[in-house]
Amino acid sequence: MKIDRTVVRSLALFDKMTDADLDRLLSHATSRRIPLGEAVFEQGQEATSFFLLLHGRLKVTQVTEDGQQIIVRIVHPGDLFGFAKALRRSDYPGTAIAAAESVALSWPTEIWPDFVEQNPRLAVTTMQTIGQRLDEAHTRIREMSTEEVERRVAHVVWRLCQQAGKREPNGIRIDFQISRQDIAEMTGTTLFTVSRILSAWEARGLVEGGRQKLLVRDPEGLSLLAEGGKE
Amino acid sequence: MKIDRTVVRSLALFDKMTDADLDRLLSHATSRRIPLGEAVFEQGQEATSFFLLLHGRLKVTQVTEDGQQIIVRIVHPGDLFGFAKALRRSDYPGTAIAAAESVALSWPTEIWPDFVEQNPRLAVTTMQTIGQRLDEAHTRIREMSTEEVERRVAHVVWRLCQQAGKREPNGIRIDFQISRQDIAEMTGTTLFTVSRILSAWEARGLVEGGRQKLLVRDPEGLSLLAEGGKE
Structure with a gap:
């Protein structure tokens, strides 16, 4: 299925990409609907794809060795998620569950390094995305430590x-x-x-x-x- | 001062860069010694440089609005730090203090986007570095939540x-x-x-x-x- 570029053109992640580059990128993508309550992937599962949320919301949970669950983050539309490869991992560190009817694009994990190397501007924005997420995580640590x-x-x-x-x-x-x-x-x-x-x-x-x-x-x-x- | 490439050649961050690219990168760098207890930069200060720790250890602290301090991370040799630009910020989110005699390289913040766009392989490794740090932050959140x-x-x-x-x-x-x-x-x-x-x-x-x-x-x-x- 061909995914039209208008679907993602407005996302901050792609705002510096040319139409041609964006089309090339989308030619490798698959679109997927995730019904409420269903998991896109599970913690520990081999990371075969990375994703971009187009619509809906996801909760990413982690379960500790002794069975306690925490929510590490909420995925909002426009967010990349499941890019275990960027974290030097081969498995997903958490489970992503639809907290609303959701639609996501997915790409095979193998193309991640090319994806980044061939789209250096995308690399900069992706890094900002991960960086912001790190900032959020530090805020949360700060709040948990002191509030x-x-x-x-x-x-x-x-x-x-x-x-x-x-x-x-x-x-x-x-x-x-x-x-x-x-x-x-x-x-x-x-x-x-x-x-x-x-x-x-x-x-x-x-x-x-x-x-x-x-x-x-x-x-x-x-x-x-x-x-x-x-x- | 010219910085010899042998100083950084062994770092994982640069392992896929050609010698020529590495030399070009280092031509923009400044080397700096940070005595024990001294700050490389302070929280809230305008982010004019980003850094690479060559030797020593740094503590990165954040102070909350009501004056409580936490340590957000320890910087180890080979780590990039102070790349506020990657987090879409113009100021440093924390204070980096030498917990041992340290040596760091610094680059002007303005070259960060070029730095990444012209060295897409470096972008991939930097992203992995930030990704790992995010992973660590999530581990810490998990520990604080459940342990x-x-x-x-x-x-x-x-x-x-x-x-x-x-x-x-x-x-x-x-x-x-x-x-x-x-x-x-x-x-x-x-x-x-x-x-x-x-x-x-x-x-x-x-x-x-x-x-x-x-x-x-x-x-x-x-x-x-x-x-x-x-x-």
């Missing part, structure tokens, strides 16, 4: 508002399925603690929950909480 | 043994100045907790301390502790 858990949860939810928020009449809706357990796995705390915090926030009119749903009713209040200020 | 503090401390010290350890007759010596406060800032815990853990380890003959010094007397015991096994 109280309530503020950490506020930070995570506030970032989700910015990256995956949809304005609605009565607040900002996180546009994919997110559970209290997910938030626990994103903040390094327990389901019990997240439930306690979200219930308190609900009572104060900050958020509105529901199964796998989250509406932030008072974005300013939440952002203040994330910044460590007083409401 | 007991003693095991986290064991993990950090064990990694330091592998990355910066020197075999001595009675154990493995961490080859740069590292304090209990540093370990606290690397594990997201308090000085008090690290002191308590290290004192217990000393009593059990696992490690031997001293001001800013650390000798691991029983590497197997430490590695077992890091893996979560019983001694």
Whole structure:
């Protein structure tokens, strides 16, 4: 199947590529639909492809040796993911699960080095993407090291508002399925603690929950909480 | 000053570069000695250069808005650091301080995009470097989310043994100045907790301390502790 360049032309990743280069790149790509709850790849599986998310949201989880799960990141449209080769690995370090109906492009892993070497501008933007992700990881380490858990949860939810928020009449809706357990796995705390915090926030009119749903009713209040200020 | 290519020829970062390309690259570089305790750059300072550590060790710290410090990583010889440009930033996200007498090469930040575009193979290796660092950051997030503090401390010290350890007759010596406060800032815990853990380890003959010094007397015991096994 031919993938039309208009599908990806607007992505920051490709903004410096010529149409001809982009067409060549897309000629190697395969498009794939990932239904809600399905995995694109599983942790430990041989990395045969790398991917670009076009539409939807994915959660990337890792399970530790003793069976505890954490969410290492959320993949947003326009993000590259599963490029184990760039991490000098032959297997996927995590599992990527669709948290909403998603569509991704995939390329065979073998073409990764050529992909980068033949598209040096793409290399620069990809590096920026990985660099930003590193920056985010350091922010998260900093928060986990120094912040109280309530503020950490506020930070995570506030970032989700910015990256995956949809304005609605009565607040900002996180546009994919997110559970209290997910938030626990994103903040390094327990389901019990997240439930306690979200219930308190609900009572104060900050958020509105529901199964796998989250509406932030008072974005300013939440952002203040994330910044460590007083409401 | 001309920098001879033999100084860097053995680094993984350059292993696929031709001598001519490497010479061209080095013609833009400046060599700099960083005395123990001195900063190469400070958090928030405009990023005018990016660097390659040739010799020594650096600690990269970040201070949060409310004044708490954490160590985001240790820079080892052969590592690139301070490439804020790759993270789409104009300032350094952290402070890099020499934890041992160090020598680094620096390049002006403006040449970063050319540097990468003109050396696509270098782009691939740099990306792997950043990718590995991302992998490390995710490991750390996973540990902070799921592991007991003693095991986290064991993990950090064990990694330091592998990355910066020197075999001595009675154990493995961490080859740069590292304090209990540093370990606290690397594990997201308090000085008090690290002191308590290290004192217990000393009593059990696992490690031997001293001001800013650390000798691991029983590497197997430490590695077992890091893996979560019983001694």
